[in-house]
Amino acid sequence: MKGTLPAATVERLPRYLRCLEMLAPSRVTISSKELARLSNLNAAGVRKDLSYLGSFGMRGVGYHVDELAARIRRTLGMTEDRTVVVIGIGNLGSALANYGGFGNRGFRIVGLYDADPAKVGRKAGGITIRPIERLAKDAETTDIAVGIIATPAKAAQGVAALLSEAGVPSILNFAPTVLNVPDGIHLRQVDVATELQILGFYMAGRNRTGGASHPDDPG
Amino acid sequence: MKGTLPAATVERLPRYLRCLEMLAPSRVTISSKELARLSNLNAAGVRKDLSYLGSFGMRGVGYHVDELAARIRRTLGMTEDRTVVVIGIGNLGSALANYGGFGNRGFRIVGLYDADPAKVGRKAGGITIRPIERLAKDAETTDIAVGIIATPAKAAQGVAALLSEAGVPSILNFAPTVLNVPDGIHLRQVDVATELQILGFYMAGRNRTGGASHPDDPG
């Protein structure tokens, strides 16, 4: 049943979970065919993805919704308590601090940091903003699983280095810049401008590349 | 030289552009090897990607930085003027309205909409918030290239339908839900919770999958 999961499978698991959570609570089972329809994916692909989580589907019936959701949550580590810090409390950082969607996914914000003395001491989402200089020391006593970078682009690489040195194993970068991190640090990037530019290609595509269509939206 | 571009290539072009923009202005040329290093990709892959934009590299020298940047911009439609509306002006919507990074990438916010009468009439990023009911009518007179959904999850599917019916060809969805849109509508998804869950897998991976490492972060 196990080993490692293909990267593409890992990136689809959150989407399956979203679909399961949208089902009526009375719903007991779901087939790969219907889950594929809900998630805009292929039924054979859904079955292959789920097969990495074990062999627990019922032939002729489908998958037990609760069990499937539980297996996805466990695989993604959502049953653990994950600590998060946000660095850079501007518009976006504040939005993240106020976002309620972390808790029910196993993530908990334990610190907000900013380099601007005018912001330090103020609160966002009920948490007091601390000076960025404190991050390294705080990391010694508090385990930090993820650092979210929401600073301006120019500051992002420095913050990434700071987080890496402090032993934070995962970084989610919202700053519009390419980051370099040491081997072994997990990095993901969320970039509005990049997404718009990709959409821009497919829009422009209509008068340049003839039949170019967009791929299934990933994740 | 041309036809359509592989989806994976399109998704890397914004990253190349970011790297080029980080170079010193005095920099005249760059080799595929250095661009690969800066963007954390493979040099052969960089050359293959760029070959879709034409054959303009100089053997023994590299690529002319300005020409390369210009070709990427043109391919992504950044030389055109693209109109954007944002629906849902909460924390995130406000952050988007105030984000300065659109203009220099060819995107211009022409409308903000919200369903909450208390928000209508207020401003964000210098633009007055209009009632969501006005969107369809506004779309008749103003060309809208992209609709950004920043509403709560529950409202997102309805807004997506509204945008599609109004003839908006591209949607960027920030709401934490899976959307279904008609064929031909370009949809991309930005989802913090999903990104965290993917990171969560690789964190948990350390005590489950043995040697599982994360893939190169995409885009």
Place this chain on the structure above:
DNA sequence: TAGATTGTTAATCGATTAACAATC
């Protein structure tokens, strides 16, 4: 000429999906 680097080929790798035996 010698060194560097492109553009492209071909091999490899990984992801997707149709098909179907197994089985509920």
Place this chain on the structure above:
DNA sequence: TAGATTGTTAATCGATTAACAATC
């Protein structure tokens, strides 16, 4: 039993990358 659906195989498809002739 008949119908439905899984789990898996094998074919296909697309993406990545090493290698190298072409050439600046």
